[in-house]
Amino acid sequence: MEVLTSILDQRAKRKHSDKIDRIIKQDSKKLWKGCKILLLGSEKSGKSTIVKQMKVMYRNGFSREELLGYRLTIYRNVIESAQAIVNAMQRLGLGPDPVLLANRADADMILDYRIDESPHFTFSQEISLAIHRLWQDSIIPQILAYSSEFDLMDNASYFLSEVLRIGKPDYTPTVADVLFAQRRSVGIVETQFTLGQLSIHMIDIGAVSCDRRKWIHYFEYVTCIMFCAALNEYDQVLEGGQNRMSESLVHYESVANSRWFRRMSVILCFTKFDLFKHKIPKVPLEDYFPEYTEGPHVYKAARFILSKFIEVSGGMKVHPHFIQASHVVDILPIYGSIKDAILRNALHDAGIF
Numbered sequence: 001m002e003v004l005t006s007i008l009d010q011r012a013k014r015k016h017s018d019k020i021d022r023i024i025k026q027d028s029k030k031l032w033k034g035c036k037i038l039l040l041g042s043e044k045s046g047k048s049t050i051v052k053q054m055k056v057m058y059r060n061g062f063s064r065e066e067l068l069g070y071r072l073t074i075y076r077n078v079i080e081s082a083q084a085i086v087n088a089m090q091r092l093g094l095g096p097d098p099v100l101l102a103n104r105a106d107a108d109m110i111l112d113y114r115i116d117e118s119p120h121f122t123f124s125q126e127i128s129l130a131i132h133r134l135w136q137d138s139i140i141p142q143i144l145a146y147s148s149e150f151d152l153m154d155n156a157s158y159f160l161s162e163v164l165r166i167g168k169p170d171y172t173p174t175v176a177d178v179l180f181a182q183r184r185s186v187g188i189v190e191t192q193f194t195l196g197q198l199s200i201h202m203i204d205i206g207a208v209s210c211d212r213r214k215w216i217h218y219f220e221y222v223t224c225i226m227f228c229a230a231l232n233e234y235d236q237v238l239e240g241g242q243n244r245m246s247e248s249l250v251h252y253e254s255v256a257n258s259r260w261f262r263r264m265s266v267i268l269c270f271t272k273f274d275l276f277k278h279k280i281p282k283v284p285l286e287d288y289f290p291e292y293t294e295g296p297h298v299y300k301a302a303r304f305i306l307s308k309f310i311e312v313s314g315g316m317k318v319h320p321h322f323i324q325a326s327h328v329v330d331i332l333p334i335y336g337s338i339k340d341a342i343l344r345n346a347l348h349d350a351g352i353f
C-alpha cells in the first residue's frame, strides 16, 4: 500500500513539475516574441540607414521596383553634391582650373541643371560627363579640405565617383547606392522583422520628432531605445551656428532623462565610424572639445565621445556600438544588446531588478 502511495505521489509531483515547465516555456515564448525598438537621434544620424540594413538582412532586401524608387533621390544627391562643390569653389575663389575652359562651362551647366520630378527622368549624358570632369579637377582635394564649412552631404565622394554609372539611361540603383542615398524621412516608419527567435518592431520617428504629440504614444510598451549619433559631426555646425555633436548630446540628454524612459536600456549607435576614422587625423577633436587631450587616436577619440554621452545617460543602461551603418555588417552585437534589454525588462517586471 505504502509503495503504491509513493508511486502515485511521484507521478503527481512529476505532473506538477511538467505543468510548471510548460508554463515557463509558454511564458518565455511570450517574453521573446515581441520587441519594440524606438529609433531616435538627430537629423542625418543614420536612423533610416539602420532600418534599410535590417531590411537587407532580415526582410529579403529590396525589390527592383524599390531600388528604382531611389533613382530620383540619387540623381538629387549627385547634382546637389556637384552644385555644393561649384558654389564652394566660387566662394573660396579656388578654381575650377583656369587653364581648362571646358571646366568653366561644366561648372555653369551644373549650377543651371534642374531635375524633372517625373518618375521617368534620367540624367543626360552631358551632365554626367560634366560632373565627371569636374570631379577629376586637380582642385577637388583642396575644396574637400574645407567640406565642413559648406553643406556637402557625407557620401558626396561616393556618388560623384560613380557618376558615369549613375548617368547611364538604364541605371538601376544597387543596394550600396540605396544605403548611401540621403533622403529625409517624413512621418513615422514602422518595420517588422524576425531576428533569431525575436520578432522585432522598429519605429523610426524621423523628421516629425519636433512634434511630440504625434509619437508620444509609441513609448507605451517600448522594449528599448536605439539612439543614433554621427561620430563625424564633431566639427560640423547647424544653420543656427551650434556644433552638431553638442546638439546631439543635448537631444540625447533630454531623451535619457525623460520620465518615459526611466531605467530603460538604450542601444547607443555611434554611426559614421568610417568617416570618423578618416577625419580624426586631419581635423583635431580638441579644436571642438578642448577637454580632449589624447591626440589623433581614433579609438581614444571615440571613447572620449562615448564618455560625454555616458555622463548624461541618467539611470539608463547603455549599450554602445561603433558602426558604419551604410555598410551591411554583422549586427550580432546589436542583437545581443536587444536580448539583454528584454531580459532586464523581464527582471524589472518581476521586481528582481
Ligand SMILES: Nc1nc2c(ncn2[C@@H]2O[C@H](COP(=O)(O)OP(=O)(O)OP(=O)(O)O)[C@@H](O)[C@H]2O)c(=O)[nH]1
Pocket (backbone or CB within 6 Å): 041, 042, 043, 044, 045, 046, 047, 048, 049, 050, 154, 155, 179, 180, 181, 182, 183, 184, 185, 186, 206, 207, 228, 271, 272, 273, 274, 275, 323, 324, 325, 326, 327
Ligand atoms: N559613410 C557613412 N554614411 C552613413 C552612415 N550612416 C548613415 N550614413 C549616411 O548618412 C545619410 C543620412 O542617413 P539617414 O539614415 O537618412 O539619416 P536619418 O537619421 O534617417 O535622417 P533623417 O531622416 O533626416 O532624420 C545617408 O546618406 C546615409 O547613407 C555611416 O555609418 N557611414
Ligand SMILES: [Mg+2]
Pocket (backbone or CB within 6 Å): 047, 048, 049, 183, 184, 185, 206, 207
Ligand atoms: Mg530618416
